[in-house]
Amino acid sequence: MKPQEIRVVERLQPAPDCVELVTEFPDDELPAPGQFYMLSAGDGRDTYLPRPLSFYRTFSPRRLSFLFRVVGPGTQALAALRARDRLQAMGPLGQGFPLPEHPLRAVLVGGGVGVPPLWSLGRALQERGCQVTALIGARTRSGLLGQAELEALGMRVLTATDDGSRGHHGPVTDLLAGLDADAVFACGPEPMLGAVQSFAASRPVPDTYLALEAAMACGYGVCLGCAVERAKPDPELGPYGTYARVCREGPVFRWDEVKL
Ligand SMILES: Cc1cc2nc3c(=O)[nH]c(=O)nc-3n(C[C@H](O)[C@H](O)[C@H](O)COP(=O)(O)OP(=O)(O)OC[C@H]3O[C@@H](n4cnc5c(N)ncnc54)[C@H](O)[C@@H]3O)c2cc1C
Numbered sequence: 001m002k003p004q005e006i007r008v009v010e011r012l013q014p015a016p017d018c019v020e021l022v023t024e025f026p027d028d029e030l031p032a033p034g035q036f037y038m039l040s041a042g043d044g045r046d047t048y049l050p051r052p053l054s055f056y057r058t059f060s061p062r063r064l065s066f067l068f069r070v071v072g073p074g075t076q077a078l079a080a081l082r083a084r085d086r087l088q089a090m091g092p093l094g095q096g097f098p099l100p101e102h103p104l105r106a107v108l109v110g111g112g113v114g115v116p117p118l119w120s121l122g123r124a125l126q127e128r129g130c131q132v133t134a135l136i137g138a139r140t141r142s143g144l145l146g147q148a149e150l151e152a153l154g155m156r157v158l159t160a161t162d163d164g165s166r167g168h169h170g171p172v173t174d175l176l177a178g179l180d181a182d183a184v185f186a187c188g189p190e191p192m193l194g195a196v197q198s199f200a201a202s203r204p205v206p207d208t209y210l211a212l213e214a215a216m217a218c219g220y221g222v223c224l225g226c227a228v229e230r231a232k233p234d235p236e237l238g239p240y241g242t243y244a245r246v247c248r249e250g251p252v253f254r255w256d257e258v259k260l
């Protein structure tokens with residue numbers, strides 16, 4: 001798969017250290033919720049490898065946004081883009097969230113910049129008649145992302161902050177205890193995903209899915225840099241069955257498929 005040139009349509013700044021780039025693609029291939037793109041600023045000849053980002057909102061089949069925290073050189077270069085600038089995008093990549101065939105009570109759990117893939121997922125679940133509750137968490141209230149955008153889709157949103165500055169005072173996963181869930185879909189930092197794994201095992205909620213992050217070089221299964229240990233080796237894959245590639249078999253895994 002080759003990178004394609006896309007265009008920035010609008011640049012938004014929803015939090016001091018976060019940027020949302022609304023972009024326009026040349027074709028109208030809509031990604032599935034949970035899939036991602038490898039993005040790089042500039043003309044593709046820059047020093048840095050492309051960086052993996054989930055897509056966030058879809059405005060039309062060609063218009064998608066990306067919401068990211070600026071943490072290092074790759075995201076700094078992306079954050080420096082302005083309307084009408086061009087960038088390189090390869091994707092959509094990876095396996096997205098499985099969507100249920102029948103309506104159910106779905107709970108989305110997003111920590112920090114884990115919220116982006118949950119917007120399109122929540123909308124797809126609502127289109128299938130699901131009752132959707134979103135739990136979003138952050139260290140402090142300025143880091144809570146996507147609340148207004150998720151509420152605008154008509155879903156109930158509960159918040160949690162580590163410092164108690166908004167919503168529940170404590171980990172966002174504490175909020176799971178008070179909800180009836182047939183399915184849970186989570187994206188966020190590893191300790192949060194670990195707590196969701198424990199919830200899925202203890203309740204139990206077999207239909208629990210986790211979107212993982214890993215440092216990625218290629219994004220399409222070749223470099224093996226994103227491997228995570230499987231909970232149970234896959235004997236059909238021989239020596240390669242101990243690990244799964246986050247970019248290829250993931251980033252979404254069922255809660256009991258991987259070791260965190
Ligand atoms: C499938 C996928 C989807 C993602 N979606 C989003 C998103 O929607 N929004 C968003 O803000 N971020 C997302 N990320 C994380 C994002 O890719 C990294 O923050 C980015 O690559 C950092 O690049 P950098 O050059 O700015 O910083 P670097 O200099 O590469 O890293 C800065 C710091 O972030 C850490 N880091 C780098 N990459 C990752 C990673 N993949 N996971 C965890 N820590 C990392 C490094 O260890 C270092 O401490 C996603 C990651 C994956 C794998």
Ligand code: FES
Nearest residue numbers: 219221223224247
């Ligand atoms: S990033 Fe290269 S194999 Fe996954």
